Amino acid sequence: MRENLLTLKDFSYFFQPSKPLFDKQTLVLNQSEKLGLVGVNGSGKSTLLGIINQNIQIDEGEFIRSKNLQTVLMSQEQKESDFEKFLSRCIELFEDPVNKRLFVDFGIDNLFSKHFSGGQKRKISLIMSILDQSNILLLDEPTNHLDLKSLETLEKTIRSTSKTMMIISHDRYFLDRVCSGILEVEDGKLFKHQGNYSSYLENKKIRTNSHLEANRKREEFLKREVEWVNSGVKARETKNKGRLSRYYEVLEQEEYKIHKDPVIKLPKIKSLAIKSSRLRIFL
Known part of the structure; x- marks a missing residue:
């Protein structure tokens, strides 16, 4: 069984007081795992790397x-001062034949140049970061x-x-x-x-289709219940209270959500107040 190196338990991080970027999530990183981090722009991918590297502090949860855990983050933007530190250490490592082979495979055969291009840096x-x-x-x-060639070297090294x-x-x-x-x-x-990215796509397709079907059934249920209320039934009767309770319960469910803050359009109700903190409903 692989060792758990890091656990973020029930953690939350807020970029605004009322808007969590991560909301009570749990993440476990195991020894030798190679995880691809995917999501739309602005979803919090780089922020998550910063949290793991402890450049960013979580607002809630356990870390x-x-x-003796050590983490290294190579970000997209690098300060010149950081590169100078890297370079002085690189010159030491370059003396080792095994390390030198890695440098050469990446197309770096001279560390004493006065000028390095952005790609070389x-x-x-x-x-x-690898060493x-x-x-x-x-x-x-x-x-x-x-x-x-450098891309192939990186793949092989990882x-x-x-x-x-x-x-x-x-x-x-x-x-x-x-x-x-x-x-x-x-x-x-x-x-x-x-699994790899291809199997993830297949899994996501199945998961998305399942949510779409669940959403469809949920919407059909809500429409039927609106028609039931509009039919003039006496909702205060004991035998009908359970049905109304079920209606409100379904309104509050999150398990069928695919996108945040969904909108469901329902037929107009004669006299029914709907309260929900999770849905916007046009009546």
């Missing part, structure tokens, strides 16, 4: 780390500015390392080849799928 930072003595490596768009990795990448073919699982961020929730 449980294994003993990116490669050097990536190599240093760092960390347990968890967090990569935000690592394939940017990589040529084909597959062979025992490090736990979480990777944000728009290169879905890359995720398909290197990831053992996919973590989806959607509407403040986390969905973890075991």
